[in-house]
């Protein structure tokens with residue numbers, strides 16, 4: 001396979017080289033890309049990767065998992081779906097492959113602290129955790145004093161990932177997380193993290209006017225959570241979301 005782009009395109013578009021792929025959950029992997037030149041971005045943003053052969057849509061969006069401190073080396077937590085065009089390409093893509101990027105895009109970032117800030121709620125399903133990992137990494141680095149609470153929705157324990165990193169963030173920030181399993185398997189050992197059985201939306205917090213709500217991942221979760229907060233009278237400007245599908 002020819003892993004190198006035509007020279008004319010390489011000169012005008014951002015390209016990166018795949019340097020590492022690490023399995024982090026049953027169908028989820030952490031992909032590391034080294035960019036030809038730095039791509040400054042804000043935590044919470046995403047890029048579009050061009051997937052060779054994907055048609056009619058050649059690009060797929062991926063939130064940047066890593067800290068913007070390293071704009072030349074980006075990480076992505078990607079869940080692979082059987083039969084998905086990007087998923088099937090990314091399943092076997094060799095280390096050393098050159099990949100075309102576009103971006104960064106999006107405005108799904110943490111708003112600046114305000115004097116009466118309440119809790120920063122982060123609601124993620126599956127790889128919807130990615131932008132929050134980037135945001136929390138920045139917050140930890142800056143010593144952000146706000147209270148961060150994460151609800152992390154997964155199907156079962158085999159889908160859960162990065163709890164070691166979340167635990168480490170808990171030592172650096174006022175941060176706690178709860179994993180919500182929608183279809184827990186009975187034969188899996190009890191994990192060490194705070195666990196609830198049920199869909200994430202069964203554990204939505206009560207609305208508090210000073211709190212902010214960031215939602216990312218599954219569109220059905222986002223719609224349900226937004227309805228919940230809106231019905232309670234939420235200020236729409238305090239609800240932020242990034243819908244994956």
Ligand SMILES: Cc1cc2nc3c(=O)[nH]c(=O)nc-3n(C[C@H](O)[C@H](O)[C@H](O)COP(=O)(O)OP(=O)(O)OC[C@H]3O[C@@H](n4cnc5c(N)ncnc54)[C@H](O)[C@@H]3O)c2cc1C
Pocket residue numbers: 046060061062063064076077078079080081083084085086087088126127128130242243244245
């Ligand atoms: C702004 C944005 C950021 C995104 N960031 C990420 C990311 O960081 N990590 C990531 O894995 N995906 C992310 N996605 C989804 C990603 O762009 C692709 O849709 C996904 O990789 C599937 O592509 P595919 O070609 O393999 O399958 P497709 O044929 O496009 O989709 C296959 C099926 O998977 C569903 N689906 C897509 N993504 C997910 C998901 N993450 N979890 C569960 N079901 C899903 C789709 O509804 C569809 O039914 C993001 C999407 C958007 C719009």
